[in-house]
Structures are given as C-alpha cells and as structure tokens.
Amino acid sequence: MKKPGRNDACWCGSGKKYKKCHIDFDERIEEIEAAGHIVPDHSLLKTPEQIEKIKESAKINIAVLDYVAEHIRAGISTAEIDRWVNEITTKMGGIPAPLNYEGFPKSVCTSINDEVCHGIPSEDIVLKDGDIVNVDVSTNLNGYYSDSSRMFLIGDVSEDKRRLVEVAKQSLQEGLKAVKPWGFLGDMAQAINDYIKANGYSVVREVGGHGIGLEFHEEPWVSYVTEKGTEMCMVPGLCFTIEPMINMGKPEIFVDEENGWTIYTEDGTPSAQWEIQVLVTEDGYEIISY
Numbered sequence: 001m002k003k004p005g006r007n008d009a010c011w012c013g014s015g016k017k018y019k020k021c022h023i024d025f026d027e028r029i030e031e032i033e034a035a036g037h038i039v040p041d042h043s044l045l046k047t048p049e050q051i052e053k054i055k056e057s058a059k060i061n062i063a064v065l066d067y068v069a070e071h072i073r074a075g076i077s078t079a080e081i082d083r084w085v086n087e088i089t090t091k092m093g094g095i096p097a098p099l100n101y102e103g104f105p106k107s108v109c110t111s112i113n114d115e116v117c118h119g120i121p122s123e124d125i126v127l128k129d130g131d132i133v134n135v136d137v138s139t140n141l142n143g144y145y146s147d148s149s150r151m152f153l154i155g156d157v158s159e160d161k162r163r164l165v166e167v168a169k170q171s172l173q174e175g176l177k178a179v180k181p182w183g184f185l186g187d188m189a190q191a192i193n194d195y196i197k198a199n200g201y202s203v204v205r206e207v208g209g210h211g212i213g214l215e216f217h218e219e220p221w222v223s224y225v226t227e228k229g230t231e232m233c234m235v236p237g238l239c240f241t242i243e244p245m246i247n248m249g250k251p252e253i254f255v256d257e258e259n260g261w262t263i264y265t266e267d268g269t270p271s272a273q274w275e276i277q278v279l280v281t282e283d284g285y286e287i288i289s290y
C-alpha cells in the first residue's frame with residue numbers, strides 16, 4: 001500500500017491532509033494485512049464522487065430490469081429482450097456493458113432453466129409456459145458500471161422451480177446479513193452456501209461475482225463457496241456483486257462448446273441466479289443495483 005506523507009494530500013481526493021483523513025483507516029488495513037488477510041488496494045475503494053456516478057449508471061440498469069419485469073411473457077424470444085435492453089439503455093445515455101465484452105455478441109445475458117449463466121439472446125429461443133429465466137443486465141454510463149440480474153417466472157411454473165427461484169433470492173438476504181465493514185467476503189459466502197445447502201441445493205464453484213465500478217469486472221473475484229474469515233476484507237468503499245448461481249442438483253457445470261459462453265448444469269437440473277451490486281459503507285452496506 002502506497003501512503004502519502006502525513007502533511008500531504010490524502011489519497012482519497014478529499015483535499016484534506018493525510019494525517020487528518022485516512023491515516024487511521026490505512027493503519028487498520030495494514031493490521032489486517034499483517035494478520036495474513038487479503039486487503040484491497042486503495043484504487044478499489046470508491047470515492048463519494050465515483051459512487052454518485054456509479055449510482056447514475058445503476059439508475060439505467062434498474063430501469064431496464066423494471067421494464068423487462070413488466071413486459072416479459074411466454075411467446076417472446078430472448079432476442080426481443082435483447083432489443084429492449086439495448087434501446088432503453090441507449091436512450092438513457094448508456095452503453096450495454098456486455099455488448100462486445102470479450103466478444104460477447106449481445107447486450108444482455110438471458111439464461112433459461114438448466115442454463116446457469118451467459119445465455120445468448122436469440123430469435124430461436126422463445127419463452128414458454130413453465131420456464132424460469134435469468135435476465136442479467138449491465139450498464140456502462142460515462143465509464144461507470146452497474147450490474148444486476150433478476151429471475152422471471154414464465155406462466156405456470158412448477159412448485160419445485162418456484163422454490164429454487166425463491167431460495168436463490170433469499171440467499172442474497174442471508175449473504176447481506178454478513179456484509180459488514182471490516183469483515184471478509186468469505187463471511188458473506190459462507191452465509192449463502194450454508195443457507196443453500198440447508199435447502200438441499202448447491203452453489204456453483206467456478207463462476208463468481210466481481211468488484212465493479214470503474215470497470216465492468218474489477219478485483220476481487222467473489223466466490224460463494226469460501227469460508228467465513230477468508231477472502232478479501234470488506235473495507236468501506238469496496239463495491240462488488242453478490243450473484244451466486246444456485247443449482248437444484250449437483251454443482252458441476254459445463255460450457256457450450258459451440259458458442260463458448262453459455263454455461264449449463266452438468267446434470268441438467270434447473271439453475272437460478274439473482275444478482276445485486278453492493279457498496280460497503282462505514283456502518284454497513286448500500287445496495288447500488290438490483
């Protein structure tokens with residue numbers, strides 16, 4: 001960690017002298033690091049100005065998902081959802097972050113039933129009665145990023161799939177109870193994993209969440225199967241996603257060989273995922289996008 005001199009300007013951009021600003025804060029980080037923990041670099045801690053801009057981005061993200069929630073139904077293709085996302089995002093001044101991201105061909109991910117994540121919208125994929133679908137929206141507004149996803153039930157959905165979707169949603173609340181400043185990402189992960197296991201489901205291990213804000217995917221990589229007291233310290237200013245993928249059956253997955261993106265459950269059982277973007281604050285957390 002690079003530190004300014006006591007009388008130099010603080011690294012946070014407040015304009016105050018370091019000794020009157022983040023000096024004790026940095027000491028706390030150093031103690032945690034000395035105890036063997038992973039700590040974030042200052043560059044990952046969002047300033048109040050950056051937070052405002054990230055929230056502006058999230059306004060678009062939330063509006064897009066609200067629109068999807070109102071209009072999604074049986075009989076529409078996932079390509080139609082992709083058009084909604086692209087049009088609304090663009091009209092509101094943003095850019096859909098997935099579009100061309102590492103070659104991703106569309107503006108949103110739409111993942112149905114046994115698709116775990118990264119489903120590619122298509123005219124050939126038409127939503128039908130009984131489907132469960134994740135719509136994962138990410139926005140870039142003036143270089144500030146937001147990312148969240150929700151599940152949608154199409155028509156008459158079986159009781160076991162409804163329960164999967166509900167438990168996946170509740171797991172975020174269980175995780176949030178463990179998001180506390182100066183705690184660890186593993187606290188949140190274990191809270192989620194324990195809850196999911198108690199409900200008879202499994203958490204995908206290979207795909208996780210991520211830091212976000214100044215880039216779409218920043219450090220840290222966020223697991224939902226690690227243990228309490230491990231992983232990066234949740235220092236105030238850290239912004240990341242909670243987006244566990246929950247399988248009804250076994251946790252194993254595979255990637256679509258043809259498109260190189262879409263991930264499926266190995267055993268063919270349904271999978272559900274909700275995603276929120278969270279900011280760690282001095283006294284708890286704030287939900288930035290949902």
Ligand code: MF3
Nearest residue numbers: 098101104109118136138147
């Ligand atoms: N929320 C998803 C993620 O962070 C969005 C992926 S967009 C894609 O993984 F372009 F990478 F597919």
Ligand code: CO
Nearest residue numbers: 147209241243
């Ligand atoms: Co994400």
